[in-house]
Amino acid sequence: MSSPLLYVGLDVGGTTMKAAVVDDLGKTFPSATLPTEASKGQEHGLNQMCATIRRAITAAGKTAKDIAAIGVATPGTMDIPAGIILDPPNLKPWQNVPVRDYISTTFGLPTAFQNDANAAAFGEYWVGAGRDVKSMVMFTLGTGIGGGVILHDKVLEGQHSHGAEVGHMKIDLGKTRQCGCGRWGCLEAFASATAIVKRAHEAVADVSGKSILKDLLNTTDEELPAKVVFQAADRGDEIARKVVDETAFCLAVGAMNMMHIVDPDMVVFAGGMIAAGEPFLNQIKHYIRELAFPVPAERTIVRYAALGTDAGFIGAAACARELVGKR
Amino acid sequence: MSSPLLYVGLDVGGTTMKAAVVDDLGKTFPSATLPTEASKGQEHGLNQMCATIRRAITAAGKTAKDIAAIGVATPGTMDIPAGIILDPPNLKPWQNVPVRDYISTTFGLPTAFQNDANAAAFGEYWVGAGRDVKSMVMFTLGTGIGGGVILHDKVLEGQHSHGAEVGHMKIDLGKTRQCGCGRWGCLEAFASATAIVKRAHEAVADVSGKSILKDLLNTTDEELPAKVVFQAADRGDEIARKVVDETAFCLAVGAMNMMHIVDPDMVVFAGGMIAAGEPFLNQIKHYIRELAFPVPAERTIVRYAALGTDAGFIGAAACARELVGKR
Numbered sequence: 001m002s003s004p005l006l007y008v009g010l011d012v013g014g015t016t017m018k019a020a021v022v023d024d025l026g027k028t029f030p031s032a033t034l035p036t037e038a039s040k041g042q043e044h045g046l047n048q049m050c051a052t053i054r055r056a057i058t059a060a061g062k063t064a065k066d067i068a069a070i071g072v073a074t075p076g077t078m079d080i081p082a083g084i085i086l087d088p089p090n091l092k093p094w095q096n097v098p099v100r101d102y103i104s105t106t107f108g109l110p111t112a113f114q115n116d117a118n119a120a121a122f123g124e125y126w127v128g129a130g131r132d133v134k135s136m137v138m139f140t141l142g143t144g145i146g147g148g149v150i151l152h153d154k155v156l157e158g159q160h161s162h163g164a165e166v167g168h169m170k171i172d173l174g175k176t177r178q179c180g181c182g183r184w185g186c187l188e189a190f191a192s193a194t195a196i197v198k199r200a201h202e203a204v205a206d207v208s209g210k211s212i213l214k215d216l217l218n219t220t221d222e223e224l225p226a227k228v229v230f231q232a233a234d235r236g237d238e239i240a241r242k243v244v245d246e247t248a249f250c251l252a253v254g255a256m257n258m259m260h261i262v263d264p265d266m267v268v269f270a271g272g273m274i275a276a277g278e279p280f281l282n283q284i285k286h287y288i289r290e291l292a293f294p295v296p297a298e299r300t301i302v303r304y305a306a307l308g309t310d311a312g313f314i315g316a317a318a319c320a321r322e323l324v325g326k327r
Numbered sequence: 328m329s330s331p332l333l334y335v336g337l338d339v340g341g342t343t344m345k346a347a348v349v350d351d352l353g354k355t356f357p358s359a360t361l362p363t364e365a366s367k368g369q370e371h372g373l374n375q376m377c378a379t380i381r382r383a384i385t386a387a388g389k390t391a392k393d394i395a396a397i398g399v400a401t402p403g404t405m406d407i408p409a410g411i412i413l414d415p416p417n418l419k420p421w422q423n424v425p426v427r428d429y430i431s432t433t434f435g436l437p438t439a440f441q442n443d444a445n446a447a448a449f450g451e452y453w454v455g456a457g458r459d460v461k462s463m464v465m466f467t468l469g470t471g472i473g474g475g476v477i478l479h480d481k482v483l484e485g486q487h488s489h490g491a492e493v494g495h496m497k498i499d500l501g502k503t504r505q506c507g508c509g510r511w512g513c514l515e516a517f518a519s520a521t522a523i524v525k526r527a528h529e530a531v532a533d534v535s536g537k538s539i540l541k542d543l544l545n546t547t548d549e550e551l552p553a554k555v556v557f558q559a560a561d562r563g564d565e566i567a568r569k570v571v572d573e574t575a576f577c578l579a580v581g582a583m584n585m586m587h588i589v590d591p592d593m594v595v596f597a598g599g600m601i602a603a604g605e606p607f608l609n610q611i612k613h614y615i616r617e618l619a620f621p622v623p624a625e626r627t628i629v630r631y632a633a634l635g636t637d638a639g640f641i642g643a644a645a646c647a648r649e650l651v652g653k654r
């Protein structure tokens with residue numbers, strides 16, 4: 001009797017990278033983490049990737065011979081079919097890094113390559129929030145808004161590796177909010193964690209008297225205190241409530257647009273911001289019901305992601321699994 | 328030697344329905360047209376569909392025995408997998424009409440059922456503007472804005488038959504433009520033929536002096552004189568030019584959003600409004616290059632549809648062809 005197939009999933013982030021062995025049912029072994037240290041150059045980065053993969057294999061009590069395939073997820077920009085990171089804003093100064101071939105050659109194993117947000121969505125689709133559906137759209141809410149679209153077991157990569165850049169759908173024609181990407185009116189400019197904090201600072205700037213939100217913003221030492229805005233809202237601060245409410249509305253606009261374009265079984269929200277909990281999700285759902293066509297409004301399942309920060313490497317492993325399945 | 332497979336494609340519209348025999352290469356035989364007469368009820372409508380199909384077969388010099396499959400495209404709302412028109416705003420008072428099964432039973436032939444805008448996009452993908460690409464997004468610009476998304480030979484129907492409702496993506500947060508659907512800020516409310524005419528009327532209402540646009544709008548007897556706005560723009564009317572320019576910008580926003588979500592090989596514009604010709608397309612392209620991410624902005628092909636009003640029945644035939652291929 002042959003033992004079940006095992007994969008390694010590696011998720012490369014701007015600060016750290018994380019890998020783990022994942023079995024054919026999506027069960028994960030203990031993970032390994034190393035710093036990305038992009039500034040040390042891409043040679044170093046590729047070595048770190050291989051080292052993280054090796055540590056993950058060791059942490060699982062396995063050897064490379066036990067592994068059927070490897071999956072690697074990285075931030076963009078990228079050429080997914082070519083397996084290359086092109087010119088990634090979060091991994092400077094890397095350029096044209098042949099990630100897939102390097103890792104495949106090093107380990108002598110089939111290697112899949114995917115965008116990190118796509119991979120996280122694929123992980124949730126495989127064994128997380130979307131495990132029981134056939135199509136799913138995911139919004140990952142962090143400093144930016146990433147996204148992934150899964151249609152019948154396939155990641156929507158797009159023809160130029162730009163599929164599911166849902167944070168950069170334009171939801172406003174006015175020049176009111178500029179996005180980190182330089183464009184105006186992107187969803188991300190209205191509803192990311194960065195955007196919430198910016199809105200909150202703008203809102204309290206006009207407040208002369210007492211304000212829970214103002215106090216919390218002034219005393220926190222968090223770098224991106226989106227959490228503090230939600231806390232102030234929970235404690236009844238009206239300004240914070242308004243900021244949170246506007247954010248929920250904008251996310252509902254993003255969800256509705258995806259429901260009128262892709263029309264998935266399920267919309268999933270992921271990322272640091274979902275720590276805000278069920279009340280925030282319920283606000284988003286409320287606006288989705290108000291905005292969308294009746295049938296998708298009623299039938300599309302809307303929920304939070306289930307895998308946390310493991311979604312990336314689990315999804316990378318899911319891509320590795322696809323690769324072996326396809327051979 | 329067996330003769331090539333033949334299909335009948337039927338495109339049901341609010342006013343008329345049109346059918347033709349189409350061969351396996353997309354070549355069409357002479358078409359047949361009958362009035363839809365929705366007000367006479369759905370029994371009558373189903374009979375008209377069958378009559379139009381019969382006439383098309385006769386017009387091709389064939390008999391039903393020569394036909395491999397039938398494809399029917401209708402306006403929504405609908406349940407595509409069930410083959411049923413549900414509650415179509417343009418075919419009142421029809422409700423829950425089992426189109427596919429009725430036609431399939433009547434002719435004893437495999438019958439495909441599809442949304443009309445999806446079918447038109449599939450027709451263009453098969454033998455029209457998109458014949459050489461692998462993925463395509465189409466915007467059909469008429470009284471409303473319809474759409475179709477084709478990904479690797481498949482129509483993106485969506486989980487609730489609401490896929491590719493691109494006219495109802497929200498591109499503005501303000502309550503500036505209300506859509507025919509009742510929602511605010513839909514692409515359709517900014518950039519359909521109806522929207523152009525509305526904008527033009529608004530714009531000339533403020534003009535006291537001479538205006539080519541005003542004169543043309545006042546003297547035309549066209550029901551929806553979008554054409555007149557483009558004519559005035561061609562003749563140098565500044566107000567008309569501004570209306571046309573704003574329309575091109577909004578369509579570029581719609582295209583860009585699809586390029587950042589679906590990231591297709593090609594974006595196609597279709598429908599009556601493309602009579603405006605190349606200058607209008609060039610304006611749209613200009614704004615797409617300005618708005619979209621560099622790679623899709625440079626590489627995505629943007630063009631007008633090639634099949635005119637035949638796209639619907641050709642696409643319906645393409646759906647019939649898929650059906651036989653799948654068996």
